[in-house]
């Protein structure tokens with residue numbers, strides 16, 4: 001993740017924080033300064049309130065880190081290496097290198113996080129009990145930290161994917177029906193309903209005057225809704241596209257234009273006459289570059305007859321290219337990272353075709369329309385016959 005800051009390395013796992021943590025740190029500090037300490041310690045100055053709040057936010061942060069580390073350690077021991085953890089909004093994203101192979105392994109990895117939070121809650125509760133006769137202020141902070149960790153355990157055990165409870169739920173459904181995709185679907189749907197419930201409760205609480213708690217619930221609800229939907233989509237796309245390579249999906253009939261073609265001709269003779277939005281500029285049999293509708297848009301209209309396709313194009317040395325053996329999942333990541341909708345497929349200097357985002361999406365849709373069976377056929381562990389064949393018509397010659 002580019003938007004995260006690496007802060008250290010524990011047990012061989014890189015720990016990073018997402019930028020959203022700056023916001024979370026502030027909101028936790030504010031919640032405790034104004035919502036909790038101001039009520040219980042009216043004699044405190046504003047400075048003391050905010051220092052107290054920041055202190056709680058820091059320990060809250062460490063609590064979440066320990067929760068995430070417990071997932072990572074169990075995952076490492078189960079043979080699913082975790083290289084990095086990114087602390088993100090209300091928890092973390094342990095970057096699993098791949099999804100667990102069975103419901104049993106997923107269950108272990110998921111359940112250990114809430115158990116860790118519960119253990120921390122018990123620890124802070126014991127500290128509260130021990131410190132209470134000595135210092136009421138510190139004991140109060142301990143009590144709050146015990147409550148926070150208990151709340152983290154409870155929140156994470158809600159049975160909505162991708163929360164830990166949702167993963168536990170998915171692992172149970174998965175163990176029963178042996179269908180990871182359908183189990184994920186059920187868990188993600190439950191996650192969305194829980195999210196709507198949280199937003200509703202948050203709105204009601206806010207209307208009743210409980211601003212701090214209400215706003216928290218609404219934010220968490222929206223976060224959970226988005227996470228449920230996108231994590232299901234990710235699993236769906238991954239399982240639909242697993243083992244599908246660029247050569248299975250690329251189009252070989254690329255639209256080639258000569259380098260000396262004017263942009264004016266390009267627009268009138270090519271763009272307006274075909275549905276293509278991206279043209280390959282070939283010079284002396286080599287890929288010179290790509291010219292897209294977007295490139296044309298940047299050229300003033302009166303310059304069109306005077307500008308060559310060669311001048312307008314993005315040159316080959318600035319293009320990202322993919323090999324025909326690259327996995328389509330990787331290609332989607334590459335497109336997202338570079339904000340492009342198509343990539344030339346090359347082997348060495350030879351242009352084999354183009355792979356476009358639209359074609360990948362169409363492939364995913366067709367696969368889904370064909371039903372569960374076709375989608376499952378691409379899951380690892382199925383025999384190779386199920387693999388889609390590259391039965392597109394042979395490509396037309398590159399130079400026309």
Ligand SMILES: [Zn+2]
Nearest residue numbers: 113114156164
């Ligand atoms: Zn967790």
